[in-house]
Amino acid sequence: MSESTGTDPEPTRFDLVVIGSGSGNSLVTPDFEDRRTAVVDRGIFGGTCLNVGCIPTKMFVHAAEVAHTVRDAARFGVDATLDRVRWDDVRDRIFGRIDPISEGGRDYRRDAPHTEAFLGHARFVGDRELEVRIAHPGGAHEVGSVHRIRGDQVVVAAGSRPHIPAVIADSGVPYHTSDTVMRMDELPASMVVVGGGVIAAEFAHVFSALGVRVTVVSRGERLLSQVDAEISRAFTELARDRWHVHLRAAPVAARRGGDGVELELADGTTVTGEGMLVATGRVPNSDGMGLDVAGVQVRPDGRVEVDQHGRTTAPGVWALGDVSSPYQLKHVANHEARVVAHNLVHPEDLWSFDHRYVPAGVFSHPQVATVGLTEAQAREQGYDVTCKTQAYGDTAYGWAMEDTTSLFKLVADRRTGHLLGGHAMGPHAASLIQPVIQALSLGGPTGPLTALQLARGQYWIHPALAEVLENALLGLEVAPYEDVTADYDPQGEDAAAS
Numbered sequence: 001m002s003e004s005t006g007t008d009p010e011p012t013r014f015d016l017v018v019i020g021s022g023s024g025n026s027l028v029t030p031d032f033e034d035r036r037t038a039v040v041d042r043g044i045f046g047g048t049c050l051n052v053g054c055i056p057t058k059m060f061v062h063a064a065e066v067a068h069t070v071r072d073a074a075r076f077g078v079d080a081t082l083d084r085v086r087w088d089d090v091r092d093r094i095f096g097r098i099d100p101i102s103e104g105g106r107d108y109r110r111d112a113p114h115t116e117a118f119l120g121h122a123r124f125v126g127d128r129e130l131e132v133r134i135a136h137p138g139g140a141h142e143v144g145s146v147h148r149i150r151g152d153q154v155v156v157a158a159g160s161r162p163h164i165p166a167v168i169a170d171s172g173v174p175y176h177t178s179d180t181v182m183r184m185d186e187l188p189a190s191m192v193v194v195g196g197g198v199i200a201a202e203f204a205h206v207f208s209a210l211g212v213r214v215t216v217v218s219r220g221e222r223l224l225s226q227v228d229a230e231i232s233r234a235f236t237e238l239a240r241d242r243w244h245v246h247l248r249a250a251p252v253a254a255r256r257g258g259d260g261v262e263l264e265l266a267d268g269t270t271v272t273g274e275g276m277l278v279a280t281g282r283v284p285n286s287d288g289m290g291l292d293v294a295g296v297q298v299r300p301d302g303r304v305e306v307d308q309h310g311r312t313t314a315p316g317v318w319a320l321g322d323v324s325s326p327y328q329l330k331h332v333a334n335h336e337a338r339v340v341a342h343n344l345v346h347p348e349d350l351w352s353f354d355h356r357y358v359p360a361g362v363f364s365h366p367q368v369a370t371v372g373l374t375e376a377q378a379r380e381q382g383y384d385v386t387c388k389t390q391a392y393g394d395t396a397y398g399w400a401m402e403d404t405t406s407l408f409k410l411v412a413d414r415r416t417g418h419l420l421g422g423h424a425m426g427p428h429a430a431s432l433i434q435p436v437i438q439a440l441s442l443g444g445p446t447g448p449l450t451a452l453q454l455a456r457g458q459y460w461i462h463p464a465l466a467e468v469l470e471n472a473l474l475g476l477e478v479a480p481y482e483d484v485t486a487d488y489d490p491q492g493e494d495a496a497a498s
């Protein structure tokens with residue numbers, strides 16, 4: 001352990017210094033077991049996904065789905081009433097599970113012989129040299145002490161944070177972000193959600209299902225405007241049935257009012273809520289850490305500049321995840337961490353990031369999932385585009401669910417039969433889309449799988465919900481199916497001879 005109560009005269013040397021304990025924490029692979037690694041984090045150990053992101057939100061979403069199912073039960077001839085939502089029990093079940101995992105991860109890094117945890121803000125003071133001011137107890141260093149550390153290699157995995165529009169930040173009105181809203185003491189009667197993206201869609205679902213009156217305010221023309229327009233339009237229509245939705249309506253003034261906050265919107269209306277959640281995008285944490293001192297360049301949008309291997313513009317300094325990636329997604333941050341972990345110890349054989357087919361899920365109600373090109377993007381890129389939008393309600397499991405609104409849309413190249421994209425909205429969309437991700441990413445022996453190979457080259461379990469995708473594939477107008485595996489006999493002569 002490095003000892004310090006003031007500023008260290010000489011930096012303590014590590015083989016590897018990692019700034020950020022989210023996906024950065026997974027860089028301490030067995031390759032580093034006989035080396036010294038420092039993991040620095042100024043926030044809750046384990047990063048965004050574990051503590052304030054993917055994992056708790058999906059645990060809240062599950063509770064919301066349970067409440068929604070009870071409310072919706074009568075449609076199936078099952079009468080049930082939702083008696084009460086015990087918010088504190090919902091919240092405490094979730095964080096009672098997550099907080100010990102975070103603390104365990106921190107303690108492991110603190111106590112393991114090959115790692116040292118620094119629980120404070122890191123700032124570059126020279127080439128691969130950093131100063132860390134300890135901000136939190138629970139580590140091996142006194143709060144307030146300052147440490148100089150130097151890494152033979154340094155990885156910046158510092159993540160991102162919520163962006164707050166100035167009109168709200170400067171107004172002095174109280175607001176939540178995704179960092180705080182999940183730990184509220186009690187549920188408000190009403191909530192204004194500012195933003196029309198992923199975080200807004202997920203929390204609007206959670207809070208409305210748990211009984212809160214939700215108003216969504218976004219400057220965009222549709223909710224989830226990044227996804228395929230047909231899906232985004234359909235999602236926006238359904239959202240209007242559940243929430244008060246104001247579009248093309250960024251807040252122009254914010255003040256305390258009623259029982260909480262009052263927002264004046266660009267469309268001339270005023271909305272109020274007992275509580276307010278601001279979900280207007282996230283900015284990379286590349287500021288305030290002296291990157292210029294270290295020769296690390298930052299792009300105009302705030303992302304650290306990296307090449308396809310994760311190298312920044314400073315030798316020996318790498319970056320990954322939300323702080324540098326074009327995608328703010330955990331599976332991308334984890335993928336980039338696997339690539340950088342390899343590259344740190346194999347400079348002669350560098351791996352590259354694979355950003356070809358990055359999927360994303362939105363765990364709202366309905367759920368949305370997307371991968372590959374939207375129809376508009378495919379047309380812009382000059383493909384001979386063919387699309388099929390399959391209703392869940394036209395399949396057997398869709399009948400069971402009495403589904404009238406869910407869709408699975410495929411975008412394909414008519415000439416080659418190759419899939420270009422998949423976009424789903426409805427129950428289990430994020431799981432149902434996985435075969436499309438596989439078809440795009442993995443391909444078969446003669447190149448990427450075609451839509452009809454995916455449809456007819458395998459069985460589809462009947463009458464599972466996945467038949468929605470099977471029917472969508474069969475509905476595409478593409479070249480006829482050729483079974484490229486027809487000559488392959490794994491138990492034939494060739495196999496016996498080998």
Ligand SMILES: Cc1cc2nc3c(=O)[nH]c(=O)nc-3n(C[C@H](O)[C@H](O)[C@H](O)COP(=O)(O)OP(=O)(O)OC[C@H]3O[C@@H](n4cnc5c(N)ncnc54)[C@H](O)[C@@H]3O)c2cc1C
Nearest residue numbers: 020022023042043047048053054122159321322328329330
């Ligand atoms: C509400 C919400 C829900 C989400 N849901 C999903 C989802 O369902 N699926 C999905 O794929 N993605 C989801 N995401 C996105 C996902 O959480 C992020 O893409 C991912 O966590 C980024 O990982 P990271 O390692 O790059 O950064 P982080 O996990 O944010 O880790 C960065 C760490 O660096 C620390 N740090 C920053 N600056 C410094 C400094 N100067 N010194 C020391 N420490 C520093 C921070 O304290 C932080 O702990 C969600 C995000 C949010 C906010």
Ligand SMILES: NC(=O)c1ccc[n+]([C@@H]2O[C@H](COP(=O)([O-])OP(=O)(O)OC[C@H]3O[C@@H](n4cnc5c(N)ncnc54)[C@H](O)[C@@H]3O)[C@@H](O)[C@H]2O)c1
Nearest residue numbers: 165195196197198199200218219220250279280281328361
């Ligand atoms: N399920 C998931 O994978 C998941 C869940 C949550 C978050 N995330 C990640 O976190 C990132 C950030 O999420 P997010 O929802 O904050 O951002 P986002 O970029 O998805 O959406 C931001 C929204 O805010 C609106 N907006 C921006 N400024 C505004 C203003 N001044 N007034 C009103 N509306 C305004 C935009 O029009 C947009 O609809 C996402 O891009 C995503 O990558 C992923």
